[in-house]
Structure formats: C-alpha cells, structure tokens
Amino acid sequence: MKFTIVGSLGNIGKPLTQKLISEGHEVTVITSSIERQTEIEQLGANAAIGSVNDAQFLEKTFKGADAVFSMTPPNMGGSNIIINTTNAGKALASAIQKSGIKRVVMLSSIGADLPNGTGPIQALHNIESVFNELKDVAITYLRAGYFYTNFYASVPMIKNMGILGGNMQNTTLLPLVHPTDIAVAVAEELQKIATENNIRYIISDIKTPEELATIIGSAINKPLLWTSFTDEQNLNGMLQAGVPVEISELYTEMGRALRNGIIQNDFVLSGSPVYGSVKAEEFAKEFANQF
Incomplete structure (x- = not known):
C-alpha cells in the first residue's frame, strides 16, 4: 500500500515510517526541512519537501496514496497558536478532499471533544470539526494521552530544585502515552478498511x-x-x-x-x-x- 505521512521524522513519524517500510509499504514523508531528505531516503521512504500550510503542495503529494496520516505541528511560534494550528488543519483538509484521499488517520488528543478551556488542545477540536465536514473520507481520530516526553522539560526543575511539579494535583488521573505506541496505532489504523469516522484513544x-x-x-x-x-x-x-x-x-x-x-x-x-x-x-x- 501507499501511505503519506505528515510530520517529518519526529518522535512519531520516524518509528511509523520504519514500521511501514519494514512491512513492505511505499511511504512518502512530508517535511519542511530539506536537511531531513537524506535521512528519510535512507529509511527507504520518499521525501516531499514543503509546508503543511501549503494546500496545493499537500494536494499534489497526497494524490495516489491509499491513506494519509495527518498531524499538525504545534506551531509554537509564540503567538496566534490556536489560529495557526487550525489553519494548518484547514489546509490539510482541503488537500485531502481535492486529492481524492478516502482514508485518513488524524493525530488528535484527549480533550478534543471540548471546544475550549483546554489550552493547545482547542486547536485539535477545531481541526476535528473541519475534518468532519469532508465528504467520502473515512477518518480515525486518534486521541492520544499526555505525552510522557513532556516531562523532559522538567529536567532543570529536578536538577535545580529536586522536585517534579505542575499545576495538576498529585492525585490527578493522568492518561499517558509514548510516541512509539502512537506509531504502532497509526500503522494499524492506516491499514484498516473503514467507511465511516471513528474515535480511538491511544493510551500507554x-x-x-x-x-x-x-x-x-x-x-x-x-x-x-x-x-x-x-x-x-x-x-x-x-x-x-x-x-x-x-x-x-x-x-x-x-x-x-x-x-x-x-x-x-x-x-x-x-x-x-x-x-x-x-x-x-x-x-x-x-x-x-x-x-
């Protein structure tokens, strides 16, 4: 099968690409960094260099694929984060519709059912809403838990203060996920035949x-x-x-x-x-x- 992966070779994209290649599939990886091209090709995948905000580039890249893995970058530029992330999702949706793609797996998050009050997750709610308007496309919304890897940002706190902390209570129920578990779930969903939208939680x-x-x-x-x-x-x-x-x-x-x-x-x-x-x-x- 032919798959197109949005997200370059990050914590999810790299193990996902490796898994799909090892299973004999043809994979195209979209990246905004020309420096990633060699690494992508060394894995046995095709590199497509462009922006997730460029709907025409995405449409061209998606054409001919059996399924697409869609994820939006966090757009941590420092301002207009929800708007910028939502706009990237709109570009992806436009490209999916115009390219004729019938199967999509979208990386979303716990809490994406809520329209606001969830911090950066609000953008994923917006994108799910946009994707729900697509015609003749079966979408799996892969709602991931709180990334374990977020805790790497706490290393200075641990080293300097000897604590781990945040504005959650010590008894807060925290569904956690590892990027490699997301990659496994994405690979499974991409290969499933589906005719309607569904939600799958991925929690480690x-x-x-x-x-x-x-x-x-x-x-x-x-x-x-x-x-x-x-x-x-x-x-x-x-x-x-x-x-x-x-x-x-x-x-x-x-x-x-x-x-x-x-x-x-x-x-x-x-x-x-x-x-x-x-x-x-x-x-x-x-x-x-x-x-």
Missing part, C-alpha cells in the same frame, strides 16, 4: 503525578515528590524559564483542565481503554538515560 498507561514522580525518582536514584503549583505559580515559572507568554498561558490552562478532570472525562466515559505497551516504568528508564 494511567498514573497520577505523584505515582509518576515516584517512578521517575526511583529510575534516576533521586527521590522525587510531586509538587502542586497554583495556576499563577505555574504561569510565572514558565515565564521565568523564558517560555513565551501565549504558550505559558495555554499550557497553564491545559494543566488546570487536567486538574479539574474535564480533559480526561470523555476518555473515562469511553471505559478508559489502554492499548499501548510502554508503561511508566519503561519510560522512566528512558528518562534516566537522558537525565
């Missing part, structure tokens, strides 16, 4: 922040406790670390929504399905190797 493990801090602390041989910040403390801490204002505000909003349980609610109502294989203890070993 469920832990509270307190449990995760204990697990990571054990892996790095440094006892850790989760420290709950107020929203104001969380926002100010990000700003002091040099994070742009809009990003800091969005991630503080997301932490608040996780703390209040609204982001997790639909996942819980769906039966809290856990399909991923990378448990928190395994991620903690990876974390320790890079700590």
Whole structure:
C-alpha cells in the first residue's frame, strides 16, 4: 500500500515510517526541512519537501496514496497558536478532499471533544470539526494521552530544585502515552478498511503525578515528590524559564483542565481503554538515560 505521512521524522513519524517500510509499504514523508531528505531516503521512504500550510503542495503529494496520516505541528511560534494550528488543519483538509484521499488517520488528543478551556488542545477540536465536514473520507481520530516526553522539560526543575511539579494535583488521573505506541496505532489504523469516522484513544498507561514522580525518582536514584503549583505559580515559572507568554498561558490552562478532570472525562466515559505497551516504568528508564 501507499501511505503519506505528515510530520517529518519526529518522535512519531520516524518509528511509523520504519514500521511501514519494514512491512513492505511505499511511504512518502512530508517535511519542511530539506536537511531531513537524506535521512528519510535512507529509511527507504520518499521525501516531499514543503509546508503543511501549503494546500496545493499537500494536494499534489497526497494524490495516489491509499491513506494519509495527518498531524499538525504545534506551531509554537509564540503567538496566534490556536489560529495557526487550525489553519494548518484547514489546509490539510482541503488537500485531502481535492486529492481524492478516502482514508485518513488524524493525530488528535484527549480533550478534543471540548471546544475550549483546554489550552493547545482547542486547536485539535477545531481541526476535528473541519475534518468532519469532508465528504467520502473515512477518518480515525486518534486521541492520544499526555505525552510522557513532556516531562523532559522538567529536567532543570529536578536538577535545580529536586522536585517534579505542575499545576495538576498529585492525585490527578493522568492518561499517558509514548510516541512509539502512537506509531504502532497509526500503522494499524492506516491499514484498516473503514467507511465511516471513528474515535480511538491511544493510551500507554494511567498514573497520577505523584505515582509518576515516584517512578521517575526511583529510575534516576533521586527521590522525587510531586509538587502542586497554583495556576499563577505555574504561569510565572514558565515565564521565568523564558517560555513565551501565549504558550505559558495555554499550557497553564491545559494543566488546570487536567486538574479539574474535564480533559480526561470523555476518555473515562469511553471505559478508559489502554492499548499501548510502554508503561511508566519503561519510560522512566528512558528518562534516566537522558537525565
């Protein structure tokens, strides 16, 4: 089969490309970086150099594919993040419709059922809404959990303060996911025959922040406790670390929504399905190797 992958060779794109190539499929990887071309081709895939905001480029690249994996970059330019990400989704939707693609797997997130109050996840809600208007396309919305890899940003906090923290409570239910588990799920969905839209949650493990801090602390041989910040403390801490204002505000909003349980609610109502294989203890070993 022929697949087109949006997302270059990131934490998801690279293992996804490797898996599909190993299974004998023809893969085209879209990247905005010409520097990635050689690496993509060395994996055995075709490289398409262009922007996810360029609907004409996307349409041309999508044509002839059996299915497309769609993801939008976080657009962390520092301003207009929701608008920019949503616009990238609109370009992808236009290209999907005009190219005649019939099967799409879209990377979304827990909480994408909600129209606002979820920080950066709001953009994925917007994109799901745009994709729902596509005609004669079967879409799987792959709603991923909170990325384990987000905790790499906490390394300075651990080293300098000896804590792991955020504006979630220590008992917050936190559905977690590893990028390689997402790649496996995407590969499965791309090859499924589907005639209608559906939602699939991809979660590797469920832990509270307190449990995760204990697990990571054990892996790095440094006892850790989760420290709950107020929203104001969380926002100010990000700003002091040099994070742009809009990003800091969005991630503080997301932490608040996780703390209040609204982001997790639909996942819980769906039966809290856990399909991923990378448990928190395994991620903690990876974390320790890079700590």
